[in-house]
Amino acid sequence: MAEQQAGPAVEIASGYAGAGAAVELGSVVIDGQAEAAAAVRLPLATLNRHGLVAGATGTGKTKTLQLIAEQLSAAGVPVVLADVKGDLSGLAEPGAPGDKLAKRAEELGDDWQPSAFPVQFLSLGTGGKGVPIRATITSFGPVLLAKVLGLNETQESTLGLIFHWADQRGLALLDTKDLRSVITHLTSDEGKEDLKGIGGVSAATAGVILRALSNLEAQGGEDFFGEPELDVADLMRQVDAKGVVSLLELDDLQSKPALFSTFLMWLLAELFEVLPEEGDLDQPKLVFFFDEAHLLFNDASKAFLERIEQTVKLIRSKGVGVFFCTQLPTDLPNNVLSQLGARIQHALRAFTPEDQKALARTVKTYPTTKYYELDKALTSLGIGEAIVTVLSEQGAPTPVAWTRLRAPRSKMGSIGADAVTASASASDLHGKYAETIDRESAYEKLAAKVAGDAPPPEAPPTEQPRADEPGFVEKAMENQAVKSFLRSAASALGREVTRGLFGNRRRR
Structure with a gap:
C-alpha cells in the first residue's frame, strides 16, 4: 500500500x-x-x-x-x-442533495x-x-477523410490528388455525392486526360475509395457531410x-x-x-x-x-x-x-x-x-x-x-x-x-457538363508576367516554383498551399 x-x-x-x-x-x-x-x-x-x-x-x-x-x-x-x-x-x-x-x-x-x-x-x-x-467534404480534407474511410497510405495519396484536382477546377466538394461524381469523372477517358502530367487515379484504387464511401454513407455519413457547415x-x-x-x-x-x-x-x-x-x-x-x-x-x-x-x-x-x-x-x-x-x-x-x-x-x-x-x-x-x-x-x-x-x-x-x-x-x-442546404457544387457542375449544358471545368488561369515589366525574372521563377510545388502536392496527400494541417480547406 x-x-x-x-x-x-x-x-x-x-x-x-x-x-x-x-x-x-x-x-x-x-x-x-x-x-x-x-x-x-x-x-x-x-x-x-x-x-x-x-x-x-x-x-x-x-x-x-x-x-x-x-x-x-x-x-x-x-x-x-x-x-x-x-x-x-x-x-x-x-444536482439533488443526498446523504452520500x-x-x-x-x-x-x-x-x-x-x-x-x-x-x-x-x-x-x-x-x-x-x-x-x-462539415463539408472540402473542409474535412483528404487526410482526415482517409482516416474515416480506412484507406491505406497509397489510397490516401490518391485521395489527395482527387482533392487537388477539384480545387484547381473550382469544384466544391460539399457532400458525398460530390466526391463520388469527381472520382467517377477522373476514372473516365476524359478524366484521365485532365490528369495527364500530374498523375492518375487507377480503377482499382477508385473502386476501393468508392466502396469505403458507400459504407460511410450507410453509417450516416451521407447525412453528416454537407451544409450549413x-x-x-x-x-x-x-x-x-x-x-x-x-x-x-x-x-x-x-x-x-x-x-x-x-x-x-x-x-x-x-x-x-x-x-x-x-x-x-x-x-x-x-x-x-x-x-x-x-x-x-x-x-x-x-x-x-x-x-x-x-x-x-x-x-x-x-x-x-x-x-x-x-x-x-x-x-x-x-x-x-x-x-x-x-x-x-x-x-x-x-x-x-x-x-x-x-x-x-x-x-x-x-x-x-x-x-x-x-x-x-x-x-x-x-x-x-x-x-x-x-x-x-x-x-x-x-x-x-x-x-x-x-x-x-x-x-x-x-x-x-x-x-x-x-x-x-x-x-x-x-x-x-436544422435544415440542409444543397447548393450547386461538383455534382451539379459535372452532371451539367455530361449533359452538354456547360463547358468543361478548367483550372483558373495563371497570370504570366511580361518580359518588359519590373521583376520579370523573379516572378517567372515564382511561377515555376508554384507549378513544381502543385505537381508534387498531387502525390503527397494533397498538401496544397490553400490547405491546413490536415489538408482541410482553410477558412478565408
Missing part, C-alpha cells in the same frame, strides 16, 4: 495550492482519509498545456469530466464535450450547492436528439457570464467510431485555423475533451499521427486546452502523451497478465514518488478517487497525489431524451443548422 502519513501530505499538496483561479479537484487521501486542508487544484492558467483523464470503466471518469466542465463553465470558459453514454446531459440541471453527497462534501470541506450550467446539445448530422451539425465560433459562447458547454451526442458511438473521433479532430483543426495567436492567458478561451481518445489513433497513418501531434503542440498558443480521455495512458502515442501537463488517473484492473502489463506500462508514464507504490495505489483507488499530477502555475510538474474528488454540482445522470430534444429545438442554433 502507499506510505500515507500526515507529513508527506503537506509536501504533496504544496504544489497544488496556488493563488490563481483553478479547478478544485478534491483533497489528498492519507491513511484512507481525505485531508481537507491538502487541496488538489488545477490552475486555469495551465489548462492550455492539456491533460489526460484515464481509468477503467466504472471508476468515475465521466463524473471527473463533469466536475471539470462545470467549474470551467462557472469561470466563463466554453467547453466542448463528447457524451458517449448520455450521462453528461445532467450538466443542464442542478453530503458526507463527501463535509469530508472534503466542500461547500456544495446544486447548480445547472448552460448546455447546447449537438448531434452529427440529422437523426440525433441534438442540433444537427455538419458548423461555425466553430458557435462553440465559444457565454450565457450569463458562464461558458456554454457544447455537448456532442455520441450514444451510438459504436456504429461509426472513426467518423466521431475524426470529426473531433476536424473541430480542433478548424479552431487552430480560425483562432488568433494568444500566448499565455490567465485562463483558456476554450477547453476541448476528447473522450474515447483511443479511437482516434486506431489504425492511423503516419501522416495522420504527425498532424495530430503538431495540432496538439501548436493549438496551446491559441488559448485552447485539450483533454484526452481513455482507459490507459498508453492508448496515446508517446509524442502526444508527453505534451499533457495534467494527469488524472482513476483505478485500473490487474486481473489478467495483459492487465498487469498495461498497469506496469502506465506506472512508467507518471513521475516517481517516495510516498506511493503506484502499481498498488492504482489498483486500490476507490470510485471517485484518482492519482493526480498537474502543472503548477510556475509550469513545474507537481508530485503525484492520491486524491478524493469532489462531487459535481449538476445532476449526475441523464435528463432524458425528451428533455434533450426539447432543449435542442429551443436553441438559437436550431434555426441556423
Whole structure:
C-alpha cells in the first residue's frame, strides 16, 4: 500500500495550492482519509498545456469530466464535450442533495450547492436528439477523410490528388455525392486526360475509395457531410457570464467510431485555423475533451499521427486546452502523451497478465514518488478517487497525489431524451443548422457538363508576367516554383498551399 502519513501530505499538496483561479479537484487521501486542508487544484492558467483523464470503466471518469466542465463553465470558459453514454446531459440541471453527497462534501470541506450550467446539445448530422451539425467534404480534407474511410497510405495519396484536382477546377466538394461524381469523372477517358502530367487515379484504387464511401454513407455519413457547415465560433459562447458547454451526442458511438473521433479532430483543426495567436492567458478561451481518445489513433497513418501531434503542440498558443480521455495512458502515442501537463488517473484492473502489463506500462508514464507504490495505489483507488499530477502555475510538474474528488454540482445522470430534444429545438442554433442546404457544387457542375449544358471545368488561369515589366525574372521563377510545388502536392496527400494541417480547406 502507499506510505500515507500526515507529513508527506503537506509536501504533496504544496504544489497544488496556488493563488490563481483553478479547478478544485478534491483533497489528498492519507491513511484512507481525505485531508481537507491538502487541496488538489488545477490552475486555469495551465489548462492550455492539456491533460489526460484515464481509468477503467466504472471508476468515475465521466463524473471527473463533469466536475471539470462545470467549474470551467462557472469561470466563463466554453467547453466542448463528447457524451458517449448520455450521462453528461445532467450538466443542464442542478444536482439533488443526498446523504452520500453530503458526507463527501463535509469530508472534503466542500461547500456544495446544486447548480445547472448552460448546455447546447449537438448531434452529427440529422437523426440525433441534438442540433444537427455538419462539415463539408472540402473542409474535412483528404487526410482526415482517409482516416474515416480506412484507406491505406497509397489510397490516401490518391485521395489527395482527387482533392487537388477539384480545387484547381473550382469544384466544391460539399457532400458525398460530390466526391463520388469527381472520382467517377477522373476514372473516365476524359478524366484521365485532365490528369495527364500530374498523375492518375487507377480503377482499382477508385473502386476501393468508392466502396469505403458507400459504407460511410450507410453509417450516416451521407447525412453528416454537407451544409450549413458548423461555425466553430458557435462553440465559444457565454450565457450569463458562464461558458456554454457544447455537448456532442455520441450514444451510438459504436456504429461509426472513426467518423466521431475524426470529426473531433476536424473541430480542433478548424479552431487552430480560425483562432488568433494568444500566448499565455490567465485562463483558456476554450477547453476541448476528447473522450474515447483511443479511437482516434486506431489504425492511423503516419501522416495522420504527425498532424495530430503538431495540432496538439501548436493549438496551446491559441488559448485552447485539450483533454484526452481513455482507459490507459498508453492508448496515446508517446509524442502526444508527453505534451499533457495534467494527469488524472482513476483505478485500473490487474486481473489478467495483459492487465498487469498495461498497469506496469502506465506506472512508467507518471513521475516517481517516495510516498506511493503506484502499481498498488492504482489498483486500490476507490470510485471517485484518482492519482493526480498537474502543472503548477510556475509550469513545474507537481508530485503525484492520491486524491478524493469532489462531487459535481449538476445532476449526475441523464435528463432524458425528451428533455434533450426539447432543449435542442429551443436553441438559437436550431434555426441556423436544422435544415440542409444543397447548393450547386461538383455534382451539379459535372452532371451539367455530361449533359452538354456547360463547358468543361478548367483550372483558373495563371497570370504570366511580361518580359518588359519590373521583376520579370523573379516572378517567372515564382511561377515555376508554384507549378513544381502543385505537381508534387498531387502525390503527397494533397498538401496544397490553400490547405491546413490536415489538408482541410482553410477558412478565408
